[in-house]
Amino acid sequence: MQLRILQVGDPRLRQKSVPIAATPALQELACDMVQTMRAHDGVGLAAPQVGVNQRIVVIEVPEHMGAEDLDWTKTQLLILLNPEVVELADFEEMREGCLSLPGYITYIERARNITAHADTLDGHSITIEAGGLLAQAIQHEVEHLDGVLIQDHVGGIRNLTRIPPPWVALPDDPEPSPRRSDSEDDDAKESAKD
Numbered sequence: 001m002q003l004r005i006l007q008v009g010d011p012r013l014r015q016k017s018v019p020i021a022a023t024p025a026l027q028e029l030a031c032d033m034v035q036t037m038r039a040h041d042g043v044g045l046a047a048p049q050v051g052v053n054q055r056i057v058v059i060e061v062p063e064h065m066g067a068e069d070l071d072w073t074k075t076q077l078l079i080l081l082n083p084e085v086v087e088l089a090d091f092e093e094m095r096e097g098c099l100s101l102p103g104y105i106t107y108i109e110r111a112r113n114i115t116a117h118a119d120t121l122d123g124h125s126i127t128i129e130a131g132g133l134l135a136q137a138i139q140h141e142v143e144h145l146d147g148v149l150i151q152d153h154v155g156g157i158r159n160l161t162r163i164p165p166p167w168v169a170l171p172d173d174p175e176p177s178p179r180r181s182d183s184e185d186d187d188a189k190e191s192a193k194d
């Protein structure tokens with residue numbers, strides 16, 4: 001079942017999500033999240049984006065990373081419970097967007113290489129050595145679990161860059177407002193229009 005992705009302004013995106021244990025019931029949520037992520041051409045989706053404040057994320061990136069050409073016909077799907085980034089290295093600015101804020105991108109300083117710990121749906125603890133887009137996606141999704149969004153890195157939505165479709169615009173297509181002084185205000189403005 002495809003789920004509705006919450007848009008910036010929904011307070012559930014700002015809540016800190018709680019740790020979870022692997023249970024059979026989580027399988028359905030995970031499947032729905034994967035289906036929703038794929039339907040929106042995303043490379044990752046965190047549970048708070050579908051209104052569930054629990055620490056589970058799904059990520060799907062091309063198998064061949066690090067090169068200029070990414071092979072989208074071969075992807076690697078990860079379903080991670082309680083993911084935690086424990087080491088970060090080789091910082092650089094990376095282009096980034098978010099399914100909860102379609103139509104905007106920005107550049108964020110991310111670690112190009114990371115080590116992360118997580119649990120799997122079948123109850124195992126794993127360690128992930130990730131680079132490139134996968135490392136970026138893990139950092140982005142873990143931030144969602146702590147209520148952090150991309151505009152927090154650049155001082156608010158007004159400092160993000162508008163991009164044309166294929167991103168789907170919000171219904172009222174809000175313009176960033178120079179009158180607002182912090183990201184929470186921006187959030188409230190978006191909420192009123194959603």
Ligand SMILES: [Zn+2]
Nearest residue numbers: 097098099100
């Ligand atoms: Zn996001």
